Amino acid sequence: MKALLTAGLTLCATPLLAQEADLPLPTATHSAENVMRVAAYGTAGRVPGYYRYAAAGLGLARRNRWRYPDAEYDSDFTLGLRVGAGQQQALTGSAATGHPLWGVNPYVAADGRFFGAGLGVWIGRLGDYRAEGQKPGRVVPQLRARAGQVTGWHGVLTYANEFGGLGNPFLQLGGAYGGLLPSGRLRLEVGAAITTLALPEQEVGVYAEAGLRGAVGEGGLYLQLPIAPDGAGQVGVYMVFGGSN
Template structure:
């Protein structure tokens, strides 16, 4: 009787174990890639100056891929180097611009953030009577998925720190054409602007192909005395399929 009871108990344990669904394995894999970028920008502040610049960027991105999740997490360390020219400067006249931008960034499914600093000869960012810019912070914050609707807050992000950086507050949608096209828009607040022209608008677009990512933005002048700026970005390396 005892042997029969033990046998039935063993059979019931085996049957229940076979009936339970298999649980997916947990864990992650890590991928390190080198990112190479090229940047350019041009802009003007009426009655103050015009400027243009170009540069390159190198970054090391560590991407964690989770086996039980449909998203990745990125940690990036990078450095941007730019040079350009300021024309008709009120404070210091025409001058050569240059800047270095070390930064760190983290990006997950629903959030992203970046912090850094621009250092160098950055031009006449402030009103007349102030010294040209030498050191300014760089930041970026995102809330929402890159492949859908998300909000953005940025200042001197990417290459914008080299010339009259804008504080951007807006949103974007990244779900066009199988998440390869992203479009965004919002408010632009330039560091230096004419009185009454402190707030503008901007628009941006980004597209990802099998070999590169391309991005461009524009802050159009809303009046004859309004600030304006345009820029572009090309990035190679570590593209997700």
């Protein structure tokens, strides 16, 4: 009797096991990519009546990227650190005195399809000098905000972004388009900029930036252009290597 019951249960369970074997395994909702990114930066600028400066440095960041199979975008979370050094030369009449610049910039950033944001701080002996007493800046906050798709039209608000915190940081408000070239890897940005330090009524200028993304990194060039002869100006270049873009 016991043998008959065992055989019956086996026959009943066999179709169920076969059905479970045919069921597809659950698929992951997203895939993750963790990469280390290495960057090189350079910047130079001039503030008429105050000083001129030049600096360069390196950056290291860890980027976590989530790729969703049912979406046409990726989500990134980045934690990084930049360090840099340079020289500032004060312009006071016919005399010119210089002193070294140096800074450390920890930052964090998150970017999705329609929005992105980054926060950080520059700490060190910075080129952020005030007109009252020409006192050196020791701490400069860093901000970046984006609204809109990176591969299309989007708006940008930044302060002391990338490597600009070592010089004369600008508050930038602009618009950009990131879908140029057949592969959509060229990004152009233009807007208005307000300098941290400038002669009276010379604070506002314009800026332009161009960036190109590749298979193993990206690079770019930005210009802060004065709209008056005595306005502050800045030029910068950056290169980032590591991970697909």
